[in-house]
Amino acid sequence: MLLIYTQKVTPRIIYVFKHICTHILGIPIKFTSKIEEFIAHDGAKLSYGKQALGNEFFIQKVDLLMEQGFSELEIKVLPWDDTICFFPLPEASGLPFDIFAASFYLLSRYEEYLPHVKDEYGRFPASESLAHQESFLHKPVVDIWAYKFRDVLLDRFPDLEFADRRYKVGTIVASEHTFIFKNKGFLRSFIGMWADLFQLNIGKVIDRLQVWIRVKNDPHDIFEDLIDLIKEHKIYMLFMFQLSDFSIHDRNISHNRIPHRAVIKSVADYAKVGLLMGYYAMENIKSLRKEKLRLEEIIHSPVENVMNSKYNLRLPDQYNNLTELEINNDHSMGYPDVLGFRAGTCSPYLFYDINMEVTTPLKVHPYAFNSEVADNMTKNKLKEELGRMLLEVKEVKGMFRGVFRSQDFSGYANKDYYYSLLKQIHEIG
Structure with missing residues (x-):
């Protein structure tokens, strides 16, 4: 157990120390603001404050985790061995950077609360992010910093125990159009x-x-092929189905169509199924509730996983709607048109609402690859970058998630290429 002393135990401090120490490194931690308790503790301990209490392991803090709300910050990104970081600290600190404040900045999506220029779809673009501007978007820096912190702790406390985690990969298949011809009316x-x-x-x-005359399967009905792949190679896939009302923004077939429901039920027998939220469900909790109930009625179990079909996250409101409806897992944290780690991490994490200054029960599962990037990258470049990112995630034993569209595997797409990307992620021949 690691005892952490700080003069004031704030919600932000609890949130980010738990994520780095407990969720990534597997170290049990305890907080105290009592100096006597800290001094009397014989085991591993560190202090996080403006100055050391004695000769304990000390990390000097910046003010971000003591503040409330958000404001413009001056951030300078600097090299740190073979990586980078920001919020530099003086030599008296056991770490050269306040990795906890830096991690909080990325995980909470602090920069998305600040004024920014949206893209044509109303989204926070990668170009507005610190990670893109400072060229570290392709690295899961929060996890890298956590492992550097682990090495320093082991030097100081050789008997401190860490839980080992395993590298994992997973694929999300987003089905915005289950069929292209069938059951369209x-x-x-x-x-x-x-x-x-x-x-x-x-x-x-x-x-x-x-x-129409039923002598050929619908070209977008590729689900059996993917299920066969799951069976053969025991790989993890999560299928997201859209069940919105027809509109100018959402053009899937009706949720009442029997073949549509049959596909969802069939897939749910072999893989996890979630809700691909429609355009209005992202803005309106009543529409979201309606879509959630539709999926639950088809699969006869609670909806635990959702994804934003347009990738235009509006934080924290959209995430608060999910929490209100007791939906536990969101898979929208990434950039559809750019490779990289939007929140700086390859580990699932709980969402922190800066407006309310609370850790929510919603778990965010970030993705690093979306098949839409294939539209603006050469095949060789994409495979090379994808391979490099997979290695980065392996190094920190994280979780690599990729997103594909169901139509990527149809006869109207370059399905062999998309299958090769899918197999590269899952390392299957």
């Missing part, structure tokens, strides 16, 4: 066929007719 199908004819997509017209 007469009017939508008729308009779609005329659009294909106008654009001279004769192949699609033929496919559409063959699907």
Whole structure:
């Protein structure tokens, strides 16, 4: 057990020390603000404050974890051995940087509360982030800092016990359009066929007719192939299905269509299933509740996992809606168009609401790869960068998550390429 002394035990201090020490490194910790208790403790201990109490292991703090709310911060990113960090500290400190304040800044998405320029879809773009501007977006720096802290602690307290964690990978398959032709209704199908004819997509017209007369499977119905992959290689996949009402933003088929429901039930027999929130569910808790109940009625179990279909996180409101509806896991933390670790970590973590200054029960599962990046990167470059990031996550025994769209594996996409990326992530031949 590691005893941590700080003059005032704030919610931010509890949050970030628990994440780094307990969730990443597996060290049981206890906090105290009583000097007598700290001095009397014979085991491993550290103080976190403005100055050391004696000759204990001491980390000098910056003020961020003592503050409330948010304000503009002056941040200078500096090298630290083979990595980087910010919030530098003087030599008297046992660490050259306040990794706890820096980790809190990234995990809480502090910068997303500050004024920023949104992209055309109303999203916080990677280009606005400190990680992108300082070229460390591709590194899970919070985990790297945690392991550097672990090494320093072991030098000082050789008998301190750490829980070992294992490197893991997982894939999310987002199904915004379960079918491309099937069950679309007469009017939508008729308009779609005329659009294909106008654009001279004769192949699609033929496919559409063959699907209608049931001599061919819908090209987007690729779920059996993925289930076979799961069975053969025992890999982890999480499928997200959209069950929104039809609108200009959400164009999936009705949740009442029997083939649609049959696909979801079939997938749920072999893999975890979650909710891909529609456009209005991201803004309106009533719409979110309606979509949640629809999925629960199909799979006959509570919805535990959700993902934002448009990736336009609006913090903390969207996460607070999930908490209110007792949804425990969100998988939206990443950039759809850029590789990297949006929150600076490859470890699941609890979300901290800066507005309320509380640790919420919502667990955030960050992803580092989204198949949409294939639209703006060469194949060789993407595979090379993906390989480098996988190695980074292996080094810290973290969790690498990739996101694919179900249509990536259809005949209308370069499915062999996307399958090769999927296999690269899961290291299967």
